[in-house]
Amino acid sequence: MREGPDIARIASLVGDPARANMLxxxxxxxxxxxxxxxxxxxxxxxxASSHLSxxxxxxxxxxxxxxxxxxxxxAGPQVAGMxxxxxxxxxxxxxxxxxxxxxxAAMRVARVCYDHLAGEQAVAMLDRLIDREVLLRDDSEIxxxxxxxxxxxxxxxxxxxxxxRPVCRACLDWSVRRSHLAGTLGAAILDKIIAEKWxxxxxxxxxVVFSPAGKREFENVFLA
Amino acid sequence: MREGPDIARIASLVGDPARANMLxxxxxxxxxxxxxxxxxxxxxxxxASSHLSxxxxxxxxxxxxxxxxxxxxxAGPQVAGMxxxxxxxxxxxxxxxxxxxxxxAAMRVARVCYDHLAGEQAVAMLDRLIDREVLLRDDSEIxxxxxxxxxxxxxxxxxxxxxxRPVCRACLDWSVRRSHLAGTLGAAILDKIIAEKWxxxxxxxxxVVFSPAGKREFENVFLA
DNA sequence: GGAATGCTTCGACAAGGATCGAACTATGCG
DNA sequence: CGCATAGTTCGATCCTTGTCGAAGCATTCC
Numbered sequence: 091m092r093e094g095p096d097i098a099r100i101a102s103l104v105g106d107p108a109r110a111n112m113l114x115x116x117x118x119x120x121x122x123x124x125x126x127x128x129x130x131x132x133x134x135x136x137x138a139s140s141h142l143s144x145x146x147x148x149x150x151x152x153x154x155x156x157x158x159x160x161x162x163x164x165a166g167p168q169v170a171g172m173x174x175x176x177x178x179x180x181x182x183x184x185x186x187x188x189x190x191x192x193x194x195a196a197m198r199v200a201r202v203c204y205d206h207l208a209g210e211q212a213v214a215m216l217d218r219l220i221d222r223e224v225l226l227r228d229d230s231e232i233x234x235x236x237x238x239x240x241x242x243x244x245x246x247x248x249x250x251x252x253x254x255r256p257v258c259r260a261c262l263d264w265s266v267r268r269s270h271l272a273g274t275l276g277a278a279i280l281d282k283i284i285a286e287k288w289x290x291x292x293x294x295x296x297x298v299v300f301s302p303a304g305k306r307e308f309e310n311v312f313l314a
Numbered sequence: 315m316r317e318g319p320d321i322a323r324i325a326s327l328v329g330d331p332a333r334a335n336m337l338x339x340x341x342x343x344x345x346x347x348x349x350x351x352x353x354x355x356x357x358x359x360x361x362a363s364s365h366l367s368x369x370x371x372x373x374x375x376x377x378x379x380x381x382x383x384x385x386x387x388x389a390g391p392q393v394a395g396m397x398x399x400x401x402x403x404x405x406x407x408x409x410x411x412x413x414x415x416x417x418x419a420a421m422r423v424a425r426v427c428y429d430h431l432a433g434e435q436a437v438a439m440l441d442r443l444i445d446r447e448v449l450l451r452d453d454s455e456i457x458x459x460x461x462x463x464x465x466x467x468x469x470x471x472x473x474x475x476x477x478x479r480p481v482c483r484a485c486l487d488w489s490v491r492r493s494h495l496a497g498t499l500g501a502a503i504l505d506k507i508i509a510e511k512w513x514x515x516x517x518x519x520x521x522v523v524f525s526p527a528g529k530r531e532f533e534n535v536f537l538a
Numbered sequence: 539g540g541a542a543t544g545c546t547t548c549g550a551c552a553a554g555g556a557t558c559g560a561a562c563t564a565t566g567c568g
Numbered sequence: 569c570g571c572a573t574a575g576t577t578c579g580a581t582c583c584t585t586g587t588c589g590a591a592g593c594a595t596t597c598c
Contacts, residue, residue: 095404097338097397102329106556110322124575137557139576149407158565158574168403173321175399179392180319183373330586348545358588363546365586382544382595 103148104176108133109141113150113164113173118296119205121154121163167259167272170204196297200289206276207283207298215279215312216271225258225271232258232271245311247278283308327372328400332357333365337374337388337397342426342520343504345378345387391496394427424522426515430500431507431522439503439536440495449495456495469535471502507532 104110108131115122115130122130128138142162145151150169154161164170200209207215216232219225223235224242234249234257242249249257259273271279283289288304291297300308328334332355339346339354346354352362366386369375374393378385388394424433431439440456443449447459448466458473466473495503507513512528515521524532 095401097400097404098329098331098334100400100404100407101325101327101334103325105322105326105329107322108556110325114321125573133556134558135575136559136577140556143576150403160575165407168406172396172399172403175396176321176324177319179374179396180321180324182392183324183389332586357586359545360547360589361587367546384545 100148100150100172103145103150104173106141107131108137109145112138112141112145112162114177116151116162116164117170117173117202117204118291119163119202121152121161123159123161127162164204167204174203196299200298200300201296202280202291202298203270203272203296205280206270206272207280208270209298211300211308212270216269218313219271232273234258242275242278245282247275247282249275279312324372324374324396327369327374328397330365331355332361333369336362336365336369336386338401340375340386340388341394341397342515343387343430345376345385347383347385351386398427420521420523424513424524425520426504426522427494427496427520430494430496431504432494433522435524435532436494440493442537443495456497466499466502469506471499471506473499503536 104113111131112127115127124138124142125135127142128135131138131141133141142151145162146153150165152163152165154163164173198209200207200211202208203212206212216225220227220235222237222241224237226233226235238249257273257275258271259276270276283298283304284291286304286307287301288308289298289300291299328337335355336351339351348362348366349359351366352359355362355365357365366375369386370377374389376387376389378387388397422433424431424435426432427436430436440449444451444459446461446465448461450457450459462473494500507522507528508515510528510531511525512532513522513524515523
């Protein structure tokens with residue numbers, strides 16, 4: 091008999107199909123209401139409500155009440171990381187689809203991971219930022235480099251803005267198996283990409299699709 | 315309604331207490347027989363057998379038959395990584411014990427992670443090996459450095475031994491939140507530590523306890 | 539060959555939990 | 569104040585799944 095952290099409790103929360111669908115939906119990073127999550131999960135509102143209270147009690151979700159709306163979101167990056175890890179295993183051991191569908195391909199190129207960009211583009215971006223010493227990597231720790239202030243202020247991103255969350259964080263990418271940039275800076279960059287309309291979020295998916303012009307802009311700024 | 319990798323299936327496999335105990339036990343890296351796992355999980359043999367076949371079917375375990383013994387082990391590093399991630403969340407959201415027990419402290423210092431060393435000692439070791447250019451880090455990729463051959467051959471470890479598994483791999487440490495060394499090299503180093511009796515494995519736990527003399531030896535070789 | 543050990547399969551039972559309809563509470567709008 | 573919308577709670581139902589004892593295979597040892 092073992093003791094220790096109750097991993098069965100956490101895993102069984104993710105282990106119900108309805109709840110797994112909800113969590114997957116929330117990996118998109120935007121908080122959703124109970125009814126939206128009910129729809130995502132394909133269950134009735136009462137059922138969804140019951141699941142949501144369990145996830146809350148389990149500490150996997152955060153809740154923001156706004157008037158009569160209640161927005162549920164993932165509790166934090168650590169939870170998101172766990173889901174990514176489970177997705178990785180499910181992809182690996184799951185029934186290998188002969189050909190990954192077009193949506194899969196898009197997901198591999200660029201997708202939202204909680205609140206920042208992930209996928210090939212994101213991994214390439216982080217590599218390039220480190221090459222140019224905009225960022226410095228020290229193991230899984232990422233810090234601002236000498237060129238950071240000038241580079242990001244030109245984009246209208248204030249890297250000095252303080253928050254409880256770290257500015258930079260490395261996040262393991264399940265498709266590329268390398269790190270991409272998370273933290274407030276990662277989130278700010280994703281915001282920028284969407285705000286500038288370089289890319290748009292695929293409806294009902296985590297995929298992020300760049301427009302031809304937007305892709306050029308993005309590569310110009312981050313991959314040059 | 316969503317589709318995609320069946321994460322609920324994987325998570326629900328881990329979500330049963332008996333199975334979670336088995337998987338946690340296997341995080342120690344040594345393959346165990348069905349009866350040993352039944353004992354670990356605190357269930358009868360038939361029950362354990364049923365769980366094991368489910369875990370096999372789910373692709374989380376590997377099986378090696380040796381005569382009338384059947385040794386079950388984790389299917390691979392990716393599965394181990396997923397379990398670590400779940401442990402991390404469970405630790406974070408779980409009922410915060412006021413004081414981590416002595417075993418927890420020992421686990422933080424040094425423990426077995428699948429087949430290699432983890433914990434503060436392991437993270438420090440990797441840092442130092444990279445400083446000394448025995449190893450080279452390139453993002454989450456770790457490669458052998460110029461000083462590798464001489465350093466490891468002096469220890470009787472053949473870094474050129476080829477296997478399907480990569481020689482070096484970075485593995486995220488849940489207690490320190492930084493990477494430590496995995497891969498065949500990580501496994502070989504752990505073997506060395508145990509073989510030289512620098513440390514012994516705590517019975518029925520993942521903790522690795524260094525002897526005073528062994529600790530000096532280890533630090534001499536890897537942290538100097 | 540026969541006994542012993544390791545493990546799996548079968549059958550029956552019990553319990554947990556997912557589900558939904560209906561009733562209830564809360565917020566916003568006119 | 570009254571109606572509409574968002575969400576939770578309650579109760580009943582039903583089904584999945586974990587559980588173990590007993591019996592059945594397989595392998596090794598004597």
